Amino acid sequence: MNSDFAVLLNCMDGRTQLPAINWIRDNFRVKYVDIISEPGIDKVICGEDENFINSLKYKMDISINSHGASMAFIVGHYDCAANKVDKITHIEQIKKSVCIIKKLYNNIEVIGLWINENFEVEKI
Numbered sequence: 572m573n574s575d576f577a578v579l580l581n582c583m584d585g586r587t588q589l590p591a592i593n594w595i596r597d598n599f600r601v602k603y604v605d606i607i608s609e610p611g612i613d614k615v616i617c618g619e620d621e622n623f624i625n626s627l628k629y630k631m632d633i634s635i636n637s638h639g640a641s642m643a644f645i646v647g648h649y650d651c652a653a654n655k656v657d658k659i660t661h662i663e664q665i666k667k668s669v670c671i672i673k674k675l676y677n678n679i680e681v682i683g684l685w686i687n688e689n690f691e692v693e694k695i
């Protein structure tokens with residue numbers, strides 16, 4: 572599917588918004604980045620709480636079905652107040668989150684991102 576949209580599953584942390592959006596726009600043919608934010612979203616997705624997943628699906632369906640987004644990005648970041656684990660644990664959680672979202676949506680590309688201590692984006 573050809574679309575100008577992607578969907579970003581990010582922490583609420585204000586330091587992570589522009590780095591993630593700009594990186595996605597710089598690296599893919601994407602104009603608009605839909606935002607779904609939750610404190611420490613890498614940890615929250617891994618929890619697979621039914622209510623959270625249902626709410627997430629409602630939002631992602633709008634991006635995918637109405638906006639035609641064909642890519643989703645999942646972010647974990649340095650110094651996350653809602654998910655105070657080390658980098659290794661963050662990376663594991665991001666990878667697991669990517670698997671969970673891929674199972675829900677097998678028709679889109681799902682990419683994990685780490686935002687480091689300089690608030691630069693690293694693709695996982």
Ligand SMILES: [Zn+2]
Binds near residue numbers: 583653
């Ligand atoms: Zn955070």
